Amino acid sequence: MDDPRVPDACTLPTAEQPVRIAEFGDLFAAGLRRVDRAGPTHLVLAFDPSRVAADTVRDLAARESLCCSFFTFTVTEPPGELVLDVVVPQARVPVLDGLAAMARRGA
Secondary structure (H helix, E strand, O other): OOOOOOOOOOOOOHHHHHHHHHHHHHHHHHHEEEEEEEEOOEEEEEEOOOOOOHHHHHHHHHHHHHHOOOOEEEEEOOOOOEEEEEEOOHHHHHHHHHHHHHHHHHO
């Protein structure tokens, strides 16, 4: 069964897609502080660094980039925060919308 949160360009095997979605959900539940839309193609996710490790965010972002290469992820660590910037091309805005909605539910 196709998951509407998974774009058609995703190369992750279908059986692994629910696991990846759950990984994002777990990450959001663990320590997401805020969700900001910096623009139509840009999402900013800020985490509590005492609850979420930077390496965990980097690892998940790197693995997601392998199967959905249209994502650009950047992890920064300003004082007191861990920030994941997510940028997509205009054609992939609906995918970013889905990720933002999922993050808001998990925050």
